[in-house]
Structures are given as structure tokens and as C-alpha cells.
Amino acid sequence: MDLSQYIKSISSAxxxxxxxxxxxxxxxxxxxxxxxxxxKTDRPVSEMLPPRxxxxxxxxxxxxxxxKRCERACPIECIAIDLEKDPATKKxxxxxxxxxxxxxxxxxxxxxxCKTESTGAIRHTREFEGAAPTLDHxxxxxxPDGLVPLYKAPKDLGEVPVGExxxxxxxxxxxxxxxxxxxxxxxxxxxxRENARKKAAEGPAAEGAAAEGAAAKSAAAEGGVAGxxxAEGAAAxGAAAxGAAAxADA
Numbered sequence: 001m002d003l004s005q006y007i008k009s010i011s012s013a014x015x016x017x018x019x020x021x022x023x024x025x026x027x028x029x030x031x032x033x034x035x036x037x038x039x040k041t042d043r044p045v046s047e048m049l050p051p052r053x054x055x056x057x058x059x060x061x062x063x064x065x066x067x068k069r070c071e072r073a074c075p076i077e078c079i080a081i082d083l084e085k086d087p088a089t090k091k092x093x094x095x096x097x098x099x100x101x102x103x104x105x106x107x108x109x110x111x112x113x114c115k116t117e118s119t120g121a122i123r124h125t126r127e128f129e130g131a132a133p134t135l136d137h138x139x140x141x142x143x144p145d146g147l148v149p150l151y152k153a154p155k156d157l158g159e160v161p162v163g164e165x166x167x168x169x170x171x172x173x174x175x176x177x178x179x180x181x182x183x184x185x186x187x188x189x190x191x192x193r194e195n196a197r198k199k200a201a202e203g204p205a206a207e208g209a210a211a212e213g214a215a216a217k218s219a220a221a222e223g224g225v226a227g228x229x230x231a232e233g234a235a236a237x238g239a240a241a242x243g244a245a246a247x248a249d250a
Contacts, residue, residue, distance in 0.1 A: 056101055063161060
């Protein structure tokens with residue numbers, strides 16, 4: 001490489017650096033367009049999302065009929081509903097309505113089933129902030145305690161008092177963050193006790209079955225040995241009879 005080419009390559013590299021730095025320095029004199037979330041937004045981000053945004057599911061319990069259409073429509077079984085008879089009114093009531101948002105795939109099938117065939121009590125909201133330390137915090141319990149009576153839907157579904165979207169999901173999430181770890185740990189302890197009790201009950205029965213199987217195998221083996229011995233005796237007797245007949249012919 002001669003001197004002219006060397007100087008030309010240096011000049012080209014310097015021009016490329018200056019062009020890049022010019023773009024960078026030009027941004028020093030512009031207003032920043034980055035918005036610090038969520039501190040400096042004009043209004044909550046959930047309010048800026050489109051109305052049909054599929055965020056967290058929520059259930060308006062005061063218009064829920066307990067028909068379980070949403071539970072049956074869910075393809076991954078993340079909705080759990082329990083019905084019990086209220087001892088005070090002798091009528092069916094809901095004792096549990098849980099949605100595992102950590103498992104939900106936001107397909108909207110439950111919402112469609114409820115909206116077209118029932119009262120629209122379950123729906124997607126524009127709530128989306130679901131950061132949690134564990135998946136336990138993403139199980140939303142819409143019946144924290146007690147029983148909730150079933151809503152009797154009017155013939156005209158347009159008369160159903162559908163409330164505001166969002167507050168039920170926020171309340172359920174706050175309860176989940178506060179209460180779920182203790183509740184789920186208690187349920188796990190119950191499951192462990194029941195599992196240990198079941199294994200203990202199955203233990204003697206399994207041992208007895210194993211002993212019977214071993215005895216049956218032993219008896220079969222002994223029967224096989226005895227059968228083999230009798231077969232050998234019969235063969236020996238046949239050979240002796242054949243020898244005697246040969247001697248008589250001789």
C-alpha cells in the first residue's frame with residue numbers, strides 16, 4: 001500500500017466516524033421521546049388500550065348464574081367452579097370461582113360462551129400487569145369466603161346490570177398477592193396428608209397381594225417339578241416294559 005492509499009483509507013474512516021457521531025450528537029438537542037413507564041404517562045396505560053383488549057379475566061359475581069358454561073368451554077381447564085347447597089336458603093350457591101391466570105391462554109372462548117348463552121358475567125379486561133414472584137399469585141379467587149347466591153337471569157338479557165370492567169380483576173389480583181401463598185400451602189399440606197394416608201392404606205393390601213402372588217408362583221413351580229418327575233417315571237416304566245418284551249421275543 002502506497003502513501004496515497006494509506007491517507008485515503010484514514011480519511012474514509014474519519015468521515016464514517018464523523019457521520020455516525022453527527023447523528024448521535026443531533027439527538028442531544030432534541031426532546032426525548034422515551035416515556036418512563038409507568039411514572040410519567042399522562043394516564044394509566046390500561047385506559048389507553050383498545051376496549052376489546054384481552055387482558056386479565058374477571059367475573060362480576062352478582063350477575064353470575066353458576067351455569068358453568070365458561071368452565072366447560074375452557075380448553076385447558078383453568079376455571080374451577082364449585083356449587084353447594086346453602087343451608088340457610090336450601091338453594092344452590094357458589095362456593096368457589098377460581099381462574100388460574102398463569103395457565104390461561106387468553107383465547108376468549110369462556111367469554112364468548114357466557115356472553116352469547118348467559119349474562120356476560122365473565123369478560124376480558126384491559127388489566128395486564130401480572131408480574132408476580134410465583135405462579136401461586138396468579139390464581140384469582142373471586143369468592144374469597146362464604147357462599148354467593150346464583151343470579152336469576154331475566155328473559156331480556158339487555159336488562160342484566162353489567163358493571164364497569166376492571167375493578168373485579170384488580171381486587172382479585174390484590175387478594176391473590178396477599179392471601180394465595182398461605183392458602184395454597186395449606187391445600188398442599190392437606191394433599192400430602194391424604195396422599196400419605198392413601199399410600200399407608202394401600203401398603204398392607206399390596207404386600208398381601210405380593211405374598212399371594214409369590215405363593216402362587218411357588219405352587220406352580222412345585223407342580224411343574226412334580227409333573228416332570230412323574231413324566232420321567234412313566235418314561236422309565238415304558239422303557240422297562242419295552243426291555244421285558246424284547247427279552248421275551250428273544
